Amino acid sequence: xxxxxxxxxxxxxxxxxxxxxxxxxxxxxxxxxxxxxxxxxxxxxxxxxxxxxxxxxxxxxxxxxxxxxxxxxxxxxxxxxxxxxxxxxxxxxxxxxxxxxxxxxxxxxxxxxxxxxxxxxxxxxxxxxxxxxxxxxxxxxxxxxxxxxxxxxxxxxxxxxxxxxxxxxxxxxxxxxxxxxxxxxxxxxxxxxxxxxxxxxxxxxxxxxxxxxxxxxxxxxxxxxxxxxxxxxxxxxxxxxxxxxxxxxxxxxxxxxxxxxxxxxxxxxxxxxxxxxxxxxxxxxxxxxxxxxxxxxxxxxxxxxxxxxxxxxxxxxxxxxxxxxxxxxxxxxxxxxxxxxxxxxxxxxxxxxxxxxxxxxxxxxxxxxxxxxxxxxxxxxxxxxxxxxxxxxxxx
Numbered sequence: 001x002x003x004x005x006x007x008x009x010x011x012x013x014x015x016x017x018x019x020x021x022x023x024x025x026x027x028x029x030x031x032x033x034x035x036x037x038x039x040x041x042x043x044x045x046x047x048x049x050x051x052x053x054x055x056x057x058x059x060x061x062x063x064x065x066x067x068x069x070x071x072x073x074x075x076x077x078x079x080x081x082x083x084x085x086x087x088x089x090x091x092x093x094x095x096x097x098x099x100x101x102x103x104x105x106x107x108x109x110x111x112x113x114x115x116x117x118x119x120x121x122x123x124x125x126x127x128x129x130x131x132x133x134x135x136x137x138x139x140x141x142x143x144x145x146x147x148x149x150x151x152x153x154x155x156x157x158x159x160x161x162x163x164x165x166x167x168x169x170x171x172x173x174x175x176x177x178x179x180x181x182x183x184x185x186x187x188x189x190x191x192x193x194x195x196x197x198x199x200x201x202x203x204x205x206x207x208x209x210x211x212x213x214x215x216x217x218x219x220x221x222x223x224x225x226x227x228x229x230x231x232x233x234x235x236x237x238x239x240x241x242x243x244x245x246x247x248x249x250x251x252x253x254x255x256x257x258x259x260x261x262x263x264x265x266x267x268x269x270x271x272x273x274x275x276x277x278x279x280x281x282x283x284x285x286x287x288x289x290x291x292x293x294x295x296x297x298x299x300x301x302x303x304x305x306x307x308x309x310x311x312x313x314x315x316x317x318x319x320x321x322x323x324x325x326x327x328x329x330x331x332x333x334x335x336x337x338x339x340x341x342x343x344x345x346x347x348x349x350x351x352x353x354x355x356x357x358x359x360x361x362x363x364x365x366x367x368x369x370x371x372x373x374x375x376x377x378x379x380x381x382x383x384x385x386x387x388x389x390x391x392x393x394x395x396x
Contacts, residue, residue: 009037014044015071017144020065025263027105033058036065038219043195044069048216050209051197055223057368059165063088063106063195064137065172067161071112071136082154084115084138086161087186090178091169093118093141097296112314117154121293127153140180142170150187156185160192162199164212167198167205176208189214197223199338230348231328235358235368236384243331243359244275249388250329250357251281251309256301259327260310262343264334272331273311285310314339322346332357333367337374 008031011024024030028299032040035057043049043066053059067086090096100116108115115129117140126144129135130153138145138154148154162171164184170179186192194213197262198205209216236244251259261276263269266287273285282309284298301307303322314334325347334340340358347354360381372379383389 008034014040014065016065016069017110019072020106021067023106023111026108029061033061035059035219035221036062038221039145039195039217042217044191046070046193048189048194048213049196049219050096050213050216051195051219051221052201053197053199053219059197060099061106062203063163063165063197064099064103064106066195067137067341068110068112070161071327072110073324079134079136080271081134083158084135084154084156085158086137086163087145087156087159087182088137088163088165089142089145089170089182090139090165091141091173091175093120094299095166096139096141103137103139107137114139115357116140117144117148120291123147130154142175142182145182146178149182158183159186159188162186162192162194162212164194164196167196167199167208168202171202171204171208172338176204177370183212231344231354231356233344233356233358233379235360235379235381236388237381238359238361238384240361244272246359246384246388247272247329247331248279249384250327251276251279253387254327254355256281257306257324257326258305258308258310258322259329260312260325260343262312262314262334262345263331264313265332266313268332269311269313276309276311281309282307282376283309283311286310292371314343326354328354328356330356333358333360333364333371335367337367337371352353 010031011021011029017022035051039051043063051059052064071085079085086248088099090099095294096118097315098115100114103114113133113135114137115135117126117138118146127148130148145154149156164179170176178228189212194216196209196213196216205320236246247261254298261272263272266289269287269322273283276283284302286295286298290298297308297324298310302310328344328347330343334343344356347356368379368381
């Protein structure tokens with residue numbers, strides 16, 4: 001069964017436990033996003049669901065509200081250590097930590113225990129968290145969950161809910177054998193509820209959904225290109241040599257509360273971080289080579305405004321939720337048009353206006369064509385305005 005979601009609904013219309021209504025009120029959420037409106041009426045009735053949806057569509061709350069609602073309405077008479085009732089798998093540490101953070105906010109007025117297991121962070125601390133209490137919702141990256149399963153610290157034979165988030169990225173990152181191992185340790189697909197989300201659906205993903213879900217309800221949410229409605233997009237034609245001066249001019253002349261600067265390569269991100277470190281901005285670096293603890297700390301400082309410019313690779317493009325980012329600057333255009341939508345979607349969030357600047361070299365023209373086709377709108381590539389051109393600052 002397939003559906004496309006166009007409507008939204010008031011959360012007050014959903015038969016959620018009072019504790020969840022209270023948390024939603026605290027967060028200022030009164031109405032659902034389209035994917036929540038499409039999935040919740042089915043998932044809350046216990047139906048397996050497959051969502052074709054991008055990051056930023058509200059899918060995390062869609063599966064969390066459904067799971068938490070059921071856990072609260074159907075408490076267990078007895079629960080044992082290391083036996084989670086719900087397991088949520090995410091491909092990256094960032095995404096797993098973000099889901100855990102969202103879950104804590106929604107579970108604020110409940111007694112549900114949420115625990116996160118991710119690689120690259122202190123394993124002993126994670127073990128203590130598992131051994132000190134029972135766990136209702138376990139959020140994990142596949143590799144780290146398998147580590148704990150092999151150590152007999154986690155048992156999945158009582159799992160009632162299984163969520164696979166960003167299945168396409170799981171496939172790209174080679175995690176499918178791990179997920180198969182994890183899934184085999186659970187009750188059969190008829191004896192648990194499975195929710196699977198993916199931004200794209202290849203033949204391989206469709207084969208996996210058949211294997212892991214039972215008569216699923218399918219929801220297709222168009223790419224959230226609508227985020228671009230709230231983002232003023234500027235594409236400036238420039239040379240490689242002039243890019244840094246143009247970047248500096250934008251940061252100096254615009255009212256920048258928080259900016260994320262994206263580049264495609266780690267070495268370029270490092271160089272930009274070093275150069276911008278000499279300006280008045282408080283700059284930090286976010287890329288795959290930064291340790292997990294450092295990344296978490298950096299994101300926290302960025303959210304609090306201690307840092308106001310983040311230089312990042314696409315590791316930060318997805319799943320980075322900071323509401324008051326005023327500017328996104330694509331120092332290099334991404335090769336995948338979907339990454340462009342993810343990047344510029346970091347601004348213009350929560351109803352705010354945002355600006356994105358993309359630097360286009362002479363040889364990037366074909367990327368612009370692909371972008372236009374993907375987002376379905378004409379993008380004007382122009383020369384930077386006079387006041388942003390290098391000679392405007394050097395007097396030459």
